[in-house]
Amino acid sequence: MILNLPSPCVVVLVGPGASGKTTWAQAHFPADTIVSSDRLRALAGAGEDDIAASTDAFALLEQIVAVRLRRRLTTVIDTLGLDTDRRLAWLELARRHDLPCVAVAFDTPAAECRARNRGRAKRIPADALTAQLRAWRRVRDLLGTEGYAEVLAPQPVRVVPAAFVTSSRAAERQRERPTGLRFGLHLSTFTFTGGTPATAERLREIAAAAEDAGFDAIYVMDHFRQIPQIGRAWENFLESYTTLAYLAACTTRARLGALVTGVTYRNVAHLGKIVATLDVLSGGRAVCGLGLAWFAAEHAAYGWDFPPVDRRYALLEDALRLLPLLWGPGSPAFEGRVLSVPEAACYPRPLQEHVPIILGGGGERRTLRLAARHADAANVLGDLDTVRHKAAVLRAHCAEAGREPIELTHLCTALVGADDREVAALVDRLRSPRQDPARYAAAMHAGTVDDHVGRFRELAEAGVAEVMVRLPDLTDAEPLARLAKVISAFR
Structure with missing residues (x-):
C-alpha cells in the first residue's frame, strides 16, 4: 500500500x-x-562533485x-542528512511553521552502496564513503529519538491533502465491509459551458447525469448573487426555488431542496x-x-432587513x-416569538x-440544539475531527430533548480524478495563476476515486448519513461520471 503524507510536509532524507x-x-x-545539496553544489561551483563549493551550496x-x-x-531535503545539528535545525524550523516533518532512513547495506558507487561515472572517494557508512550507523539509532512525525524506510509515498492521509485504510475497510451513505449534488455555480443561453440545457443535462451517477438528491444554494467564498458577485446565479421547480421537471428520483434557505429572505408562511x-x-x-442567513451584503444589496443574530434565531x-x-x-393559528399567523393553512398539502x-449550521449552543428539538437532520461543515465532535454534541442535544438521534449531514467540496496525474492536471487547470x-x-479536496471513497467512509464512520458534494469543475455533466465511481462504492 502506498503511504500518504500530508500536504504540505517536510521530508528529510538520511543515509x-x-x-x-x-x-x-x-x-x-x-x-x-x-x-538537493548536489544540485546546489553544481549551481554554486563547477559541478556536483566540486567539493570546494560545498560551503556555499549548503548556505x-x-x-x-x-x-x-x-x-x-x-x-x-536531499543531503546525506548525517549532520545531527542540521537535522534538528530543520525539524525545529518545520515545527515553527506547523509542518509535519518525516525522516526517511536509507539503511542500504554497505556492500550495496560500495557496488553502486563503483558503477558511477563520478565516484565518491572510497575513504569518504567509508566515513559516511560509519557515521550512518551512529545516526541510524538516533533518528527514532529526535521527534519526527515518522521515521520511514524508503517506500512508495504520495503527498495528499490532509483529508486523505488515512483514506487508503478507510477505502480498504469500505471494500471489505461496505457501509451505505447517501450522496447529494450541491449546485453552487451556474457558469456553464455555452454561457447564459445554454443554462437551461446544461442544467437539464447535469440533473439527468446526477441521477444516472447515483446521487440521491440535488441541492441549490439559497442566494441571489454568488457568495465571495466561491466566486464574484456578478457571475451568473439562479434563484433557488425557481431552479428547483425546473429540476423537478428534469428529474424523476432525486430529492430536491435548498441547502439552506435563508430564514430572512421570505415570509415564512409563504x-x-x-x-x-x-x-x-x-x-x-x-x-x-x-x-x-449570514450574507449581510446580499441583504443590503436587495434592500432587505438583516436583523441582529438573536432576532434571527427567534x-x-x-x-x-x-x-x-x-x-x-387544518388551519391552526400560530403565535411564536416573533411570528404570528392566524391561519396556518396550505392547500394542496x-x-x-x-x-x-x-x-x-454547526453552532453548538443554539443551532444544534434547535436541530435536535425541531429538525430531521443537521448539516455541518468542517474536517473529520470537527464532524466527529459535532456528531457527539448533536447526540447529546437529542438526548436532552428526549428524541432519538436525528441525522447528521455534511457539506463539502470534491475534485475527483482517476489517478494522481489527472488530479494534478485538474488542479493546474482550475486554480487561479x-x-x-x-x-x-x-x-477543493482534490484526490483520486480511492481517496474519496476513503474520506467518505471515514465520514460515515463519524456518523454522517448524507454528504452534499460541490464539484468545482461542474461546468457540464462530465465530472459527474468521475464521482459516480465513488458513489458506486457505497451501493
Whole structure:
C-alpha cells in the first residue's frame, strides 16, 4: 500500500552516499519540491562533485529551505542528512511553521552502496564513503529519538491533502465491509459551458447525469448573487426555488431542496407554500433546508432587513415550529416569538406525510440544539475531527430533548480524478495563476476515486448519513461520471 503524507510536509532524507536517496526522491516527488545539496553544489561551483563549493551550496540550501518552510511548501531535503545539528535545525524550523516533518532512513547495506558507487561515472572517494557508512550507523539509532512525525524506510509515498492521509485504510475497510451513505449534488455555480443561453440545457443535462451517477438528491444554494467564498458577485446565479421547480421537471428520483434557505429572505408562511408546491410538482421529493442567513451584503444589496443574530434565531425557531403546522391538516393559528399567523393553512398539502427539514449550521449552543428539538437532520461543515465532535454534541442535544438521534449531514467540496496525474492536471487547470497548487488541492479536496471513497467512509464512520458534494469543475455533466465511481462504492 502506498503511504500518504500530508500536504504540505517536510521530508528529510538520511543515509550514506549511493544509498538511493536521490533516486527515491525523484521517483516520488515533483522536481521543484526537492532541495538537493548536489544540485546546489553544481549551481554554486563547477559541478556536483566540486567539493570546494560545498560551503556555499549548503548556505544556499539553508536559505531555500527556510523560505520554502516559511511559505508552507512541501520540501524534500536531499543531503546525506548525517549532520545531527542540521537535522534538528530543520525539524525545529518545520515545527515553527506547523509542518509535519518525516525522516526517511536509507539503511542500504554497505556492500550495496560500495557496488553502486563503483558503477558511477563520478565516484565518491572510497575513504569518504567509508566515513559516511560509519557515521550512518551512529545516526541510524538516533533518528527514532529526535521527534519526527515518522521515521520511514524508503517506500512508495504520495503527498495528499490532509483529508486523505488515512483514506487508503478507510477505502480498504469500505471494500471489505461496505457501509451505505447517501450522496447529494450541491449546485453552487451556474457558469456553464455555452454561457447564459445554454443554462437551461446544461442544467437539464447535469440533473439527468446526477441521477444516472447515483446521487440521491440535488441541492441549490439559497442566494441571489454568488457568495465571495466561491466566486464574484456578478457571475451568473439562479434563484433557488425557481431552479428547483425546473429540476423537478428534469428529474424523476432525486430529492430536491435548498441547502439552506435563508430564514430572512421570505415570509415564512409563504416559504411553506413554496416548499409544498415543490413537493407536489416533484411527486413528493421536496426537502426543506433552513438556516439563520449570514450574507449581510446580499441583504443590503436587495434592500432587505438583516436583523441582529438573536432576532434571527427567534425567527428560525418560529419557522421550525410553523412549517410543519402549515404542511399538516387544518388551519391552526400560530403565535411564536416573533411570528404570528392566524391561519396556518396550505392547500394542496405536500404529498409527503412529513417534509424533512435540514437545519444548516454547526453552532453548538443554539443551532444544534434547535436541530435536535425541531429538525430531521443537521448539516455541518468542517474536517473529520470537527464532524466527529459535532456528531457527539448533536447526540447529546437529542438526548436532552428526549428524541432519538436525528441525522447528521455534511457539506463539502470534491475534485475527483482517476489517478494522481489527472488530479494534478485538474488542479493546474482550475486554480487561479497566483494560487499555490497544494493549497488549492486542499481547499477543493482534490484526490483520486480511492481517496474519496476513503474520506467518505471515514465520514460515515463519524456518523454522517448524507454528504452534499460541490464539484468545482461542474461546468457540464462530465465530472459527474468521475464521482459516480465513488458513489458506486457505497451501493
